[in-house]
Amino acid sequence: MSKTKIVIIGVGAVGATTAYTLLLRERAEELVLIDANKGKAKGDAIDMNHGLPFLGKTKVWAGEYEDCRDASIIIITAGAAQRPGETRVDLLKRNVGIFESIMTEVLKYNQDGILLIASNPVDIMSYFSWRKSQWPVQRIIGSGTLLDSSRFRYLIGEELGIDPRSVHAHIIGEHGDSELPVWSLANIAGTRIPFDEETKERIFTNTRDAAYEIISAKGATYYAIALALDRICTAILRDEGAVLNVSTLLQDYHGVSNVYLGVPCVVDRSGVREVLKLEISELEREQLQRSAQKMKDLIQSIDA
Numbered sequence: 119m120s121k122t123k124i125v126i127i128g129v130g131a132v133g134a135t136t137a138y139t140l141l142l143r144e145r146a147e148e149l150v151l152i153d154a155n156k157g158k159a160k161g162d163a164i165d166m167n168h169g170l171p172f173l174g175k176t177k178v179w180a181g182e183y184e185d186c187r188d189a190s191i192i193i194i195t196a197g198a199a200q201r202p203g204e205t206r207v208d209l210l211k212r213n214v215g216i217f218e219s220i221m222t223e224v225l226k227y228n229q230d231g232i233l234l235i236a237s238n239p240v241d242i243m244s245y246f247s248w249r250k251s252q253w254p255v256q257r258i259i260g261s262g263t264l265l266d267s268s269r270f271r272y273l274i275g276e277e278l279g280i281d282p283r284s285v286h287a288h289i290i291g292e293h294g295d296s297e298l299p300v301w302s303l304a305n306i307a308g309t310r311i312p313f314d315e316e317t318k319e320r321i322f323t324n325t326r327d328a329a330y331e332i333i334s335a336k337g338a339t340y341y342a343i344a345l346a347l348d349r350i351c352t353a354i355l356r357d358e359g360a361v362l363n364v365s366t367l368l369q370d371y372h373g374v375s376n377v378y379l380g381v382p383c384v385v386d387r388s389g390v391r392e393v394l395k396l397e398i399s400e401l402e403r404e405q406l407q408r409s410a411q412k413m414k415d416l417i418q419s420i421d422a
Contacts, residue, residue, distance in 0.1 A: 122355060123148040125181070125189040127220060128196025129159050131337075132236060135344040136193060137178075141166055144174045145351055150181040150189070153196070183223035189231045191351055194247070196220060197237035202334050209238050214420055217243055221250045229253070232354055232389050236261045236347055240293045241365050241413055245378040246420070248367060256389035260365025262380030263289040265346045266297055267363045270325045277313070277321065280306060287311075288363060288396065289325060290381050291409035297326060297380070298405040300398055350385060357387040366390045372403045374410040377417070 124146040126133045130153075137151055149166075153159040159180035166178045179185075186192055198212040217237070224233075233251065235244045235258070244260030251258060266289035268282075275282035287304035291297045299322045304311050313321070332339045353360035365380045371393065384392040398406070 121147040123150065123189045124351065125150040125152060125186050125192045127152045127192065127194045127224070128237070129153045129155075129162050130195065131340040132343055133193070133195035134162050135340040136195060136236075136347045137162065138166065139344040139348045140351065141169075141173065141176055141178065143348060143352075144176060145348065145355060146190070147176060149176055149178045150185045151178070152181050152183065152185070156180065184227050186224050186228040186231070189228055191232050191234055191354060192224060192228060193234045193236065193347060193351075194220060194243075195236045197243070202337075203330075210242055210416060210420070213237055213239075213243060214246065217246055218250070221247055225251060232257045232259065234259050234261070234347065234350060235365075236343060238293070239416070241378045241380070242416055242420075244365050245367070245413075245417060248378070254389075255367045256391065258366075259350065259385070259389055260378055260380070261293070261343065261346055261350065262365030263291065263293050263297055263363045264350065264380070265343050266293060266325060266380070268342065268346060269328050270299060270321070273321045273324055274304070274311060277317065278306070278311070285311075288382060290363065290396070290398075291379050291406050292413060293365065293380055295326065296405075296409035296412045298402060298409065299325070300396060300402055302399040302402060303396060353385040354387060354389065359384055359386045359391065361385075361394065364390065366393060368393065368410070371395060371406075372398065373407055377410050377413045379406070379410060379413065 126137050129151045151159040151163050163178050163180040197216050237243045240260045248258040270287050270289050271282040271285040274285045288300040289297050329339050361382050362385050363380050364383050365378045368374045382394040383390045
């Protein structure tokens with residue numbers, strides 16, 4: 119029987135923290151770290167291996183692109199880092215070139231796995247990866263608005279004094295400045311959340327701008343996104359059919375087509391098995407379409 123292998127390409131703050139999270143939770147039998155800085159990948163692998171007497175039997179090593187062969191999941195976190203005050207979309211042109219070379223190498227060795235994209239701007243990078251690979255769209259997944267939705271649920275829970283796991287609320291659209299809160303469906307045990315407009319605006323603003331606050335304070339965000347990526351990997355490896363707000367190619371989704379955006383999807387061993395169409399309000403529909411148009415404009419700028 120083949121062993122479960124996860125490859126992480128890019129072991130900066132996000133990639134290394136994701137690797138460590140996957141190791142602690144024993145998600146794979148083999149964990150491969152690939153980075154342009156080979157010393158960093160080697161050092162992280164050695165450091166994690168030294169902790170194996172306290173864990174299970176995961177094999178961790180610094181690898182090359184040929185180690186993508188037989189990988190169940192390939193997580194890409196590589197790319198230029200987001201600078202203080204820089205929006206996610208400002209990263210676009212710097213990251214497209216990096217992704218071009220990464221995808222070329224990955225595709226030489228793996229045609230059957232699932233690509234999980236976390237590099238920003240994640241919706242554009244996911245779309246680019248899908249177009250480059252020509253793989254079935256369900257096997258190219260962006261981390262989307264899963265983290266944004268988690269932040270949203272946490273802040274709502276904090277406001278109400280309720281466990282965020284009991285809060286059901288979605289952020290959809292771009293993982294970035296044009297994302298939108300689906301207040302029309304937000305609930306706790308089916309009960310509408312009793313916030314006035316000022317409170318809603320404050321919570322959403324803090325959700326949307328959370329990354330900027332964290333980057334300003336410590337230079338990067340990595341703990342929560344690592345947990346989000348672990349959650350997606352778990353849904354895939356355990357064939358869960360979990361509903362997660364990941365980024366996928368939308369077709370006729372409230373008037374949006376041919377663009378990757380974060381929406382609730384059913385995730386299992388095949389990748390994105392199904393896209394769930396939320397019954398959103400007319401205002402939310404217009405906001406989603408604006409978010410989609412922003413992504414399409416950026417895609418056009420790449421192709422120009």
